[in-house]
Amino acid sequence: MNNKFLLTLGALAMLLAGSLFISACSSDPTSSNDDEDIEIEIVNFADQRLLTQVRLALDIESDVDITPDLMLELDTLNINAGNDTSGELTGISDLTGLEFALNLVYLRLSATSITDLSPISGLEKIDYLRFNNTPITNLSPLSNITSLTYFNANSVTGITDISPLSGNTGLRTAILRNVPFGNEGMETIRNFTIIHRINMRDTGVTDISVLGELMADGALLNTTPFAQEENGGAVLDLRGLDVEDWSPIAPYINQISDLSGVPANETVSIPDPTLEDFIRNLLEIDPQNEITTLYMSGIDTLNVNNINAISDLTGLEYAPNIRYLRFGGTTVTDLTPIQGLEKVEYLRFNDTNITDISPISGYSSLTYFNANSVTGITDISPLEGNENLQEAILRSVPFGNEGMTTLKTLTSLYRLNMRNTGVTDITILGEMMADGALLNSTAGAEAAGGATLDLRQLSINDYSPIEPYLDQIANLDGYPSN
Structure with a gap:
């Protein structure tokens, strides 16, 4: 009996010791735990x-x-x-x-x-x-x-x-x-x-x-x-x-x-009704709206060629950005309204009754000028200063030998029509050619098919000034054939 009792007490002691060991292990902070806390993410600011x-x-x-x-x-x-x-x-x-x-x-x-x-x-x-x-x-x-x-x-x-x-x-x-x-x-x-x-x-x-x-x-x-x-x-x-x-x-x-930052917007008066209608259509301005300076600044090109009813250019002075201006065949006689349009590069008013081109004396941007058959013009000196002028159509403009001095300043010319202009002395043409103008090699000439010179209906006795250059002029009219 005593031995059995002692054996039972020993077994209980072992069970108790094991339980304490397990409990101790489970409370060990170094032991593994599947439910440990997840690390909190912190936002990193470099600055x-x-x-x-x-x-x-x-x-x-x-x-x-x-x-x-x-x-x-x-x-x-x-x-x-x-x-x-x-x-x-x-x-x-x-x-x-x-x-x-x-x-x-x-x-x-x-x-x-x-x-x-x-x-x-x-x-x-x-x-x-x-x-x-x-x-x-x-x-x-x-x-x-x-x-x-x-x-x-x-x-x-x-x-x-x-x-x-x-x-x-x-x-x-x-x-x-x-x-x-x-x-x-x-x-x-x-x-x-x-x-x-x-x-x-x-x-x-x-x-x-x-x-x-x-x-x-x-x-x-x-x-x-x-x-x-x-x-x-x-x-x-x-x-x-x-x-x-x-x-x-x-x-x-x-x-x-x-x-x-926008310029003043002033009303523009255009007295010529035909010109006014043309500009309204060009700028898409309704009849009930006034034509103003801001509208006029949008005109880059104005071509009223052969609109005979147009006789007055007043109002165009408010179109400072015109670069192409053509009004040949109109009844315009006065260039004063366009005298300040110094950006004009292309100007053509052939077959008009203009007599005075002094209003365009301030122009220096012209590359093309055409006053064909404007017989009232005798003084072309206002064209001086247009060093970039490449084409000058002056047929039947009676500027005579006096006008040749002006032509000499047009050093970029590759096309010149001076037919029936009253010129008798072409010495200056030879000088221009010696300096590189009016030749096939002149800038822009090749793209236009070569240099062009029209000397028809002139009473010239001496052609020798241009003879050294004849083979360098693609289109030459008025030179006597052998």
């Missing part, structure tokens, strides 16, 4: 100054870790370093960490040192983005952002390509002053179909036809959605642009509350 601003925006203490979930609460980050003297804001140079702010809708980084937008490339909810006065040069990280309503890159002069903004068809405000995107960038501007405010001052743009197209479709006007609510009307700044043709926006300037 501690940016981290400080994010903490302020989230209203959290410095000892609180910022997690991806916490970053989802960030919808606004407004950093304006414009007046910062401490460097805490201007020194911000790296946006790493913001890639987790997937719900960010408002982001301002004015006057910081940011150069790379890559960290925000995936923030597709942003509708307000401003980083004026920064050294950014590349907008391509913004290519996937299409929700912008406000964009400001004022004075970010390193940007030349704004095409990454193309998908933002809902953009309402674009501040692009001093961003040199030029005419190429206007193809991107074309996509902003509801824009009502744009600052494109000093952007290198010279062609504003896209703006006219946008206005025709309802953008950039006081009636554009949100224009009144956000700005009191449409706003357009075109200062510092070298624009010649303002006509694309001429029909709409009274529908833009705040317009800068």
Whole structure:
């Protein structure tokens, strides 16, 4: 009995010891545990100054870790370093960490040192983005952002390509002053179909036809959605642009509350009704609308050839960009209205009753001049100075030998019709040829089939000045055959 009792006590002792061992092992902190805590992910900010601003925006203490979930609460980050003297804001140079702010809708980084937008490339909810006065040069990280309503890159002069903004068809405000995107960038501007405010001052743009197209479709006007609510009307700044043709926006300037950089738009009077009708049709101006200086700036070419009813060119003085002007066969007698059109390159008024060409004495851009059969002209000296004149058609213009002095100044001529002009001495033609004019090798002559010289109906006794060059003149009329 005693032995059995002792054996039972021993067994119980062993069981108790085993239980204690197992319990001890299970409480050992070094033992394995399938349910151990998962490590918390912390967002890394490469720039501690940016981290400080994010903490302020989230209203959290410095000892609180910022997690991806916490970053989802960030919808606004407004950093304006414009007046910062401490460097805490201007020194911000790296946006790493913001890639987790997937719900960010408002982001301002004015006057910081940011150069790379890559960290925000995936923030597709942003509708307000401003980083004026920064050294950014590349907008391509913004290519996937299409929700912008406000964009400001004022004075970010390193940007030349704004095409990454193309998908933002809902953009309402674009501040692009001093961003040199030029005419190429206007193809991107074309996509902003509801824009009502744009600052494109000093952007290198010279062609504003896209703006006219946008206005025709309802953008950039006081009636554009949100224009009144956000700005009191449409706003357009075109200062510092070298624009010649303002006509694309001429029909709409009274529908833009705040317009800068556009010349005064004055009413133009065109007394000749036939010329007025022609210009209205050319510029597509409705009869109920006035012809204005902005409209007239759009005339590059005016061809009223053989419209006999036109007798007065008054009004054309307001068309400073005309380069091609033809009014042969009209009843015009006075060139005074066109005296200031110094960009004219092609001028033709054959078969008219003009007698005085002194109004065009200021011209220096002519490459083509045709006064064929304008017999009232005797003095061609106002043509002096047109060193680029290549073709002069002066048939039956009786300028005589006195006019040859003027011809000598036209050093680029390769085509000259001086038939029946009263000239008897062609010494100057020989001098011109010696200097390279009126020859097949003269610039432009080859493309025109060679040099052309018409000396018919002239009482010339001595042709020797031009004889050394006869084989270098493709088209020569009036030289006596052997």
